[in-house]
Amino acid sequence: MSTAETRTRTTPGLVPVPETSRATERRPPEPPAGAVPPRRSSSAFWRLLGSELGLTFRRPRNLVMLGVLAGVPVVMGVALRLVAADAELGGIVTSVAGNSLMLTFASLSFLVVLLMPVAVAMVAGDAIAGEAGTGTLRYLLAAPAGRTRLLAVKYLNAVVFSFAVTAVVALSALVTGLIMFPVGPVTLLSGTTVPVAEGLLRILISVGYVGAGMAALAAVALALSTFTEVSIGAVAGTMVIVIVSQVLRAIPQFDGLADYLLPARWTGFDGALRSPIDTGAMAEGLLTFGAYIVLSGSVAWARFSGKDITS
């Protein structure tokens, strides 16, 4: 399929570049992924996904990123512990100092703005462009697994990483909080107090919501990734979208637009901290994420299934 299209290539600027030895060396564990048995079965799909996940979670830069994300809640916990000693600081500081579980929400609200999107964009933006850039994409497509299937595997991989990023932040914050701050009934934003078990449940809801939001960003990054062979381009493009959205959100004149922007929706996880849980706003948020996933996913598919694979 790919060779046939290479012959009928019409796009100027896409010059077939002979693969360099360096490019092959960059990804030593590639052969297993490429060596999927030529049988169109669901087991092949899961094997491909498994190998992708293995690559993602073994890649040093991803591990470093996860480590940094896990470190931030620890730093925040220590800082808040020190600050809380002299009290008289309102808001989230007081609630974190008063209850260990609140550190999770504080960390999520702090990291969801920029650092978590960076981590997700790094993986999802690299998905197609990275393979194309290192010249391994055509080997992946040599197996008759089909482009749609490859795209699905790449996206699922990014989704798993999105939830992993969220879970790492939440777990690290939870552990830090449990060590540094008293455990007890959680005071919600509405001033109501719920038992610890329900607090944990609400953390779980928040993690699910933020994870879905990150998965929506992963779809955007994946779509950008199909348009370029330079993965940093896709990653940077995704971050530009995130930052521009943040700017638009801060301008009051674009108030009506804010509901449709991803960053504005990510912070909606605080609906889980209200009493009763703000299901309306959170459902709207999930719908927005779904819309982003459907739109970006279909763009990625349209682009990738017709793309000339030249490297």
Place this chain on the structure above:
Amino acid sequence: MRKGTFVRWGVPIAAAAVIGAAIGAGPVVAAVSGDPALPERSAQQLLADAVAAVERTDGPLPMSGTVRQTASLGLPALPQMGGESPLALLSGSHEVKVWYGAQDRLRVAMPTHMNETNLIVNGDEAWYWDSDGNTATKIKIKAGAGWAHEPATPAPTPSDLTPQAAAAKVLAKAEEHTAIGVTNTAEVAGRPAYQLVLRPKAEASLVQEVRLALDGETYVPLRVQVYAKGSAEPAFEVGFTQVTFTPPAEENFVFTPPAGAKVEEQTLGEVISDGKAGEHTGEHTGDAKAAKDLKVVGEGWSGVVVAPMPDLGSLPAEAPGGQGDPAEAKALLDNVLKSATPVSGTWGSGKLITTKLVTVLLTDDGRLLAGAVTPEEIVRVAGTR
């Protein structure tokens, strides 16, 4: 290959179309399905029905919903302020959630990012909770303080946003200075609604019209919109975006201050008896003191309030509730004064502040004139002492 490209790209285009349709579905469906089927009513019938409905059920029905308030008064850009500051309500849009159980059972919550301000009224006890400051204020209401017939009025900020309170104010004005019409085609929060259209007769008024939407079934006021002359968008709007007429869960009206919170107490009855001059319980105490020197020139919509200029620090905020941080009020005032245009006439000279709905004139001889009238009118009033 070419053809395939078109087919492929058809998928994202179709997806975009579906999403766009889903976003725009509300207004489109409303436009296509035409007028909601409500029988026609005259303004008088409508008001009578509304009053009857209220009397029958002894007050508005139990309900809960989300209220959105939008103000675009054309004020100069406000400095960054905290989300729960009353002054912040003067620009942009804000959402509050309302749970209404009965006359004396009410919860109003104003959610902002990672914060929430709550007012919970249950019987003769009321709590004001601010998660940012981690403070719970117990507001005691003295017996006979006029609470029973006006539950929402004495409350701090968010409660003034309920359509009920806003509608009551509008209805009080609807007399001989106003042309009143009724439409039966409005839709608010997905419910068919009657819309009472009040058009000021006075030429000098800045208000084009006030629209008050009453639920077609329960006659509960669902939305109030104030249109300024010469603009298609409402300058001020408060209304439900989502509403259900079922009694809210009981736990909404129960508040126990969480452990570790600062608990303060405030007795509302005392505040009111201090400011006996104020006719309305909700009036700011400062306003009540100033009321002695207040004078209203003109009638109805073109009325202009003339008052001696208060010293700038204690200028009553225009905001509903008006219990803002003085520093914030000062910053706002400085900002507004910067944009004021100097005017002069035979009466002297002063500074004119115009917004879409309100014109304020500060004269150099220490008078403050304010009204929902054109600048020409206010200057004319300044001349007639």
